[in-house]
Amino acid sequence: MIDFTDEAFVERDLMLLKVNCPVGKRGEIIEIVDIFRGKIIDVGLKDLVIELAGTEDKLEAMLNLLRPYGIKELVQTGSVAIARGTK
Numbered sequence: 001m002i003d004f005t006d007e008a009f010v011e012r013d014l015m016l017l018k019v020n021c022p023v024g025k026r027g028e029i030i031e032i033v034d035i036f037r038g039k040i041i042d043v044g045l046k047d048l049v050i051e052l053a054g055t056e057d058k059l060e061a062m063l064n065l066l067r068p069y070g071i072k073e074l075v076q077t078g079s080v081a082i083a084r085g086t087k
Helices: 026-035 056-069
Strands: 009-020 039-043 047-054 071-076 080-083
Touching (some): 026 039, 026 047, 026 056, 056 071
Antiparallel strands (some): 009 047, 009 080, 039 047
């Protein structure tokens, strides 16, 4: 484990989620994913699997917008980080 207390660093979380995709709502869900620069990584007849990387706040914001459609599954990493520049 590395302590980045006195260094500049980049930090991200990763989330994969499967969201219910009701008939006629696929376009709305795709727009939300696009706004958050997420990726749709699997398309089913009744659901979509979405990948999103970013800050915890960004992940939570997209999740809040997708909840009304129905979240079927969700997995999320903890934060990962790397130092900026070279040492």
